[in-house]
Amino acid sequence: MTGRNAFYAQSGGVTAVINATACGLIQEARRLRLQQPGSIGKVYAGHDGILGALTEELIDTDLESDADIARLRYTPGGAFGSSRYHLGPLATHRRHFERLIEVFRAYDIGYVFINGGDGSMGAAWHLSQTLAELGYPLQVIGLPKTVDNDLVLTDTCPGFGSVAKYVATSMREAGFDVASMARTSTRIFILEAMGRHAGWIAAAAGLASGHEGEPPHLLLFPEVRFDAERFLARVEACVQRFGYCTIAAAEGLCDEGGCAIGALPQSELPSHTQAGGVGRYIAELIHARLGYKYHLALADYLQRAARHLASGTDVEQAHALGVAAVDRAVAGGRDIMLTLHRLADRPYRWEIGEVPLTAVANRERRMPAEFIAADGFHITDICRAYLQPLIEGEDPPPFRDGLPDYMHLGNHRVPRRLQAFLP
Amino acid sequence: MTGRNAFYAQSGGVTAVINATACGLIQEARRLRLQQPGSIGKVYAGHDGILGALTEELIDTDLESDADIARLRYTPGGAFGSSRYHLGPLATHRRHFERLIEVFRAYDIGYVFINGGDGSMGAAWHLSQTLAELGYPLQVIGLPKTVDNDLVLTDTCPGFGSVAKYVATSMREAGFDVASMARTSTRIFILEAMGRHAGWIAAAAGLASGHEGEPPHLLLFPEVRFDAERFLARVEACVQRFGYCTIAAAEGLCDEGGCAIGALPQSELPSHTQAGGVGRYIAELIHARLGYKYHLALADYLQRAARHLASGTDVEQAHALGVAAVDRAVAGGRDIMLTLHRLADRPYRWEIGEVPLTAVANRERRMPAEFIAADGFHITDICRAYLQPLIEGEDPPPFRDGLPDYMHLGNHRVPRRLQAFLP
Numbered sequence A, B: 001m002t003g004r005n006a007f008y009a010q011s012g013g014v015t016a017v018i019n020a021t022a023c024g025l026i027q028e029a030r031r032l033r034l035q036q037p038g039s040i041g042k043v044y045a046g047h048d049g050i051l052g053a054l055t056e057e058l059i060d061t062d063l064e065s066d067a068d069i070a071r072l073r074y075t076p077g078g079a080f081g082s083s084r085y086h087l088g089p090l091a092t093h094r095r096h097f098e099r100l101i102e103v104f105r106a107y108d109i110g111y112v113f114i115n116g117g118d119g120s121m122g123a124a125w126h127l128s129q130t131l132a133e134l135g136y137p138l139q140v141i142g143l144p145k146t147v148d149n150d151l152v153l154t155d156t157c158p159g160f161g162s163v164a165k166y167v168a169t170s171m172r173e174a175g176f177d178v179a180s181m182a183r184t185s186t187r188i189f190i191l192e193a194m195g196r197h198a199g200w201i202a203a204a205a206g207l208a209s210g211h212e213g214e215p216p217h218l219l220l221f222p223e224v225r226f227d228a229e230r231f232l233a234r235v236e237a238c239v240q241r242f243g244y245c246t247i248a249a250a251e252g253l254c255d256e257g258g259c260a261i262g263a264l265p266q267s268e269l270p271s272h273t274q275a276g277g278v279g280r281y282i283a284e285l286i287h288a289r290l291g292y293k294y295h296l297a298l299a300d301y302l303q304r305a306a307r308h309l310a311s312g313t314d315v316e317q318a319h320a321l322g323v324a325a326v327d328r329a330v331a332g333g334r335d336i337m338l339t340l341h342r343l344a345d346r347p348y349r350w351e352i353g354e355v356p357l358t359a360v361a362n363r364e365r366r367m368p369a370e371f372i373a374a375d376g377f378h379i380t381d382i383c384r385a386y387l388q389p390l391i392e393g394e395d396p397p398p399f400r401d402g403l404p405d406y407m408h409l410g411n412h413r414v415p416r417r418l419q420a421f422l423p
Helices: A018-035 A050-054 A066-074 A090-106 A118-133 A160-181 A200-208 A228-242 A278-290 A301-305 A312-330 A381-391 B018-035 B050-054 B066-074 B090-106 B118-133 B160-181 B200-208 B228-242 B278-290 B301-305 B312-330 B381-391
Strands: A005-011 A043-046 A058-060 A109-116 A139-144 A188-193 A218-220 A245-250 A294-298 A336-345 A348-356 B005-011 B043-046 B058-060 B109-116 B139-144 B188-193 B218-220 B245-250 B294-298 B336-345 B348-356
Touching: A005 A018, A005 A050, A018 A043, A018 A066, A018 A109, A018 A312, A043 A050, A050 A058, A050 A090, A066 A312, A090 A109, A090 A118, A109 A118, A109 A312, A118 A139, A139 A312, A160 A188, A160 A200, A160 A245, A160 A294, A160 A301, A160 A312, A160 A381, A160 B301, A188 A200, A188 A278, A200 A218, A200 A245, A200 A381, A218 A228, A228 A245, A228 A278, A245 A278, A278 A294, A294 B301, A301 B160, A301 B294, A312 A336, A312 A348, A312 A381, A336 A381, B005 B018, B005 B050, B018 B043, B018 B066, B018 B109, B018 B312, B043 B050, B050 B058, B050 B090, B066 B312, B090 B109, B090 B118, B109 B118, B109 B312, B118 B139, B139 B312, B160 B188, B160 B200, B160 B245, B160 B294, B160 B301, B160 B312, B160 B381, B188 B200, B188 B278, B200 B218, B200 B245, B200 B381, B218 B228, B228 B245, B228 B278, B245 B278, B278 B294, B312 B336, B312 B348, B312 B381, B336 B381
Parallel strands: A005 A043, A005 A109, A109 A139, A139 A336, A188 A245, A188 A294, A218 A245, B005 B043, B005 B109, B109 B139, B139 B336, B188 B245, B188 B294, B218 B245
Antiparallel strands: A043 A058, A294 B294, A336 A348, B043 B058, B336 B348
């Protein structure tokens, strides 16, 4: 007896550990179909996520060895390709949903796993509802994934712990560099971190600071409206007191007008400065107003791809969620997203829970007020207690010839059975 | 019988391993003065390098425990502070040299170790010559240090191997990220690397590419004049062939006019673009001309401070040079810089040599023509054979609470004995 097959889609921006979730999911499916025949069949992965289902670009994960699937655990990026493709409303995009039914029926797909953020959970719910309405009920299960840590109802999101560890480490290291030369050279260092709507990643940089005076000195969050005069006064006070000032700024910083600062029209910037990112804006502002030389780092994709410095906690959680998704699917779960539930801070204990997709879809969690220092420029001890366990543990990949030995799967496409389809 | 004391100065931009050199030097001095009484006395470190000698801001390294000195091996930045201070010519700055003699005499300094790049070796030679002329002969020994890898007559420079490992790892990781989403999102990724005059660091990013088509696809070196049309044609061909294009660009890239591209006046840039760094220039150029969405990373200090990802080879060489400097000093060495001499590529074998300070002072080593691919956009196999051993080996620092457990020395200043001096 063969169980129904599964379709797995990576969705949205990739992370250092999304493949660890894929690894856990595929490993558990392989284990279960041997031990509980009829429970689950093949795992097909969509090439570029849900887009691969529309185009019938399906990857047969059975064609990968157990050893290669195990190596997914330590390979960053999205092994099968990811996308932010929107299926659209049924009223105007009925052909999308009819195509999905055609493909899912052809491959006897009974389980769909969507590995993504809040937008992807909205898409997962929409998919489930629409296909049920059209007479093809599926068990859709969401798996959290986002470096932004902005999903509600879960303690954290896989991907965040690793980017948090990366930015905190990077800030600590750069801080040692700047401190060495501040008296005669550069006094200002700015690290621009990801985070368009929430300051979780910039907050994590704050973990590098063990006590007052240690880098980073100032954090800039999207949750706190940027007040240039207050900020400049703090920078100057910091330089006077410690000899230098290090800053982690979230890319989504907003000013009194509410717009993202990096997107300000050039005419509104101080003269002779360039727009194009919050970090550069802040740097030029300090230079123009206080006259200090600055250095600016823009970690960009480096931060979310840095598997070499992944958090052990993050890797473990990402993998465990993949395993649990299969277990809950064969137990009948549907229209849920799996969550991480914190039982204790220190030592950190957690378990896997679940919430309805509707409870998390298209909702963003910003930093609570009690996580942000009263002056708006740093994190509180409550925030530290929350963040600390998420960056703990090291789980380096194997190295070969001095570099991480990451792996490309074969990604063998299933030969097409259906007519071509142009989404 | 007490040997003469030593003065150790960190000079110029700091690295992930300059403290490993300090560690080796202090450890060897401690060992020798026990085993060969009279050979060497205390090691004083200058606060902010040579500046600390002028201002009599001396750090007595004897006040640090053996355990803390050992921890220097894995702590980035310059533990005693570094500077690029210029003493000036004797004719106009005689008081500087007289002051140095006053301080060195007061502390019975017989050995001076300058840990820096080609400019610092010039300063070391100038110091040695001038003080001898003024009747205070010293044994001055230079220790190489620069992420730029641009010192002549040494196989490599401590600091470079680690930044090389960092940029190659970062490029590989970002490459996995970009490849995951290129079909539906970002097709262009640019990493701006350090290297104002020489392309060594950008070249090292090339190690991430095991075969054609693997990131990075294109490298931009200061040694190759930037030709925008040829470059854009290669970017487009790369996107057509592989679906995306990843680029590592040295910050010192030059165009036909010979000027650093990041310094071009804004009027010469394509309209609506912003100057301020080669990476952004290249990114905006691609966007304006080819229309592709891009992501840009600016590693800045992160690359040279990334001790968490240091090259084992680099750490070992940096430490060994510190040890050797003391040995050569007590054996009578003077006016030399220690070098690394390559005996074999694979397995890498090396030994420590020496050259006169005059042979390395103020000379820069750019990449030889045979290291650069015929089309100017990548490295050759000869270059790979040279670079490969320099990034090999991992030597991670200890971690505590999820972050590298770097250390601040006490840096106890010797109480001042002399009149204050304003340099």
